[in-house]
Amino acid sequence: MARMLDDDELRAYIALVAAGDLMQRSVAAQLSEHELSTLQFSILATLLAHPDGLRMRDLAERMVISRSGLTYQITQLEIRGFVVRTASTDDDRGVEVQLAEPGRERVRAAFPGHLELVRGVFLDVVEPGQIAPLRATLEQVVDKLRARPLAKRSVGGSD
Amino acid sequence: MARMLDDDELRAYIALVAAGDLMQRSVAAQLSEHELSTLQFSILATLLAHPDGLRMRDLAERMVISRSGLTYQITQLEIRGFVVRTASTDDDRGVEVQLAEPGRERVRAAFPGHLELVRGVFLDVVEPGQIAPLRATLEQVVDKLRARPLAKRSVGGSD
DNA sequence: CCTCAGTTATTCCAATTTGAACGAAATGGA
DNA sequence: TCCATTTCGTTCAAATTGGAATAACTGAGG
Numbered sequence: 001m002a003r004m005l006d007d008d009e010l011r012a013y014i015a016l017v018a019a020g021d022l023m024q025r026s027v028a029a030q031l032s033e034h035e036l037s038t039l040q041f042s043i044l045a046t047l048l049a050h051p052d053g054l055r056m057r058d059l060a061e062r063m064v065i066s067r068s069g070l071t072y073q074i075t076q077l078e079i080r081g082f083v084v085r086t087a088s089t090d091d092d093r094g095v096e097v098q099l100a101e102p103g104r105e106r107v108r109a110a111f112p113g114h115l116e117l118v119r120g121v122f123l124d125v126v127e128p129g130q131i132a133p134l135r136a137t138l139e140q141v142v143d144k145l146r147a148r149p150l151a152k153r154s155v156g157g158s159d
Numbered sequence: 160m161a162r163m164l165d166d167d168e169l170r171a172y173i174a175l176v177a178a179g180d181l182m183q184r185s186v187a188a189q190l191s192e193h194e195l196s197t198l199q200f201s202i203l204a205t206l207l208a209h210p211d212g213l214r215m216r217d218l219a220e221r222m223v224i225s226r227s228g229l230t231y232q233i234t235q236l237e238i239r240g241f242v243v244r245t246a247s248t249d250d251d252r253g254v255e256v257q258l259a260e261p262g263r264e265r266v267r268a269a270f271p272g273h274l275e276l277v278r279g280v281f282l283d284v285v286e287p288g289q290i291a292p293l294r295a296t297l298e299q300v301v302d303k304l305r306a307r308p309l310a311k312r313s314v315g316g317s318d
Numbered sequence: 319c320c321t322c323a324g325t326t327a328t329t330c331c332a333a334t335t336t337g338a339a340c341g342a343a344a345t346g347g348a
Numbered sequence: 349t350c351c352a353t354t355t356c357g358t359t360c361a362a363a364t365t366g367g368a369a370t371a372a373c374t375g376a377g378g
Contacts, residue, residue: 008294009278009282011298012281012285012294013277013281013282015294015297015298015300015301016178016179016182016281016297017179017182017183017186019179019300019304020175020176020179020182020183021183023175023300023304024176025304027176039334055356056356056358057357064180065335065336066335066336066337067356067357068335068336068338068358068360069336070357071358072333072334072358073334073335075358076333088356092342092344093342093344093355093356093357095356095357095358118172119168120303121304122171122172122300122303123168125296125299125303126299126300130292131168131171132167134175134296135171137289137293138174138177138178139170140284141174141178141182141280141284142174142178142181144281145178145181145182145184146181196363196364198364215326215328216326216327224366225366225367226327226328227329227365227367227368228364228365228366231363231364232364234328235363235364251326251372252327252372252373252374253326253373254327254328
């Protein structure tokens, strides 16, 4: 089990992790000009697409972060007036989060530069014809990773 | 400036970030079985390839983390007996880090599972013939990102 | 030898993030 | 209805991370 990786394989793996990491950092640097972290930008952008608001639970799931982590971020965003918390109408435990006007303005202000960066470092680098196959490949990897219970090995665990 | 992204482009970008992030998390989960973070694993693996040890400064640069962050991690690893700090011979300010035997054993124990995971979620998912072009594309993106001064835009800065 | 700028590693502090624990509320079965 | 189980959002403690400040050291010139 676990044959050694050949050079292409190893480099492909390293490049994938590095590309994701560097992309993340570049985006973070760009968004910092608007005083937003990548997570905050994702939250605001998601809320922008959901004018009716989202439950904390659903938002945490979409962002793939813990609920406590979301509580922290929403608190920060609320302090800055970017979002508003509202009690759920049907479920008294629930909390709905909505984008407030300042938050809408902020995310709109950040979007153009964000797109420009993504285009400059990624889309314009890849041959136009390569985008679709690349996307397909990456999505396969994502699906595969999502299917995994995060590398938990209940079977045959040689723990 | 900043035309809108079409569907393939947007999905490719999202998939890249998601793939990198999920890969990172999966690797983290797998390595946690050996009580190592991905950063710690990278540090130990790097030291494994440098039997003579490395300067703190050089190691921080390779890991692409701050020096204070490296100080913290090396302290943790030293407490656990995985690495050893030694004063530089030529520069009294310098500190060399070397892999200790327990660290060597630990990283060796973690490697097979690591390779297996990478193979399972990434390399075996991608068509064999797609590996090389994928690697090439990703490396182009990495190069492009590395060349950037982290998205600093001195021009037009309305700060 | 002394001074001054530059470098190195560390310490300190603020910001994030997660998991566990918690209180409140919903849900299902007897 | 009553009680056990789940779910929801928050609070708390612990770990990690980067940036600023700091102490020690190097090298070049006086």
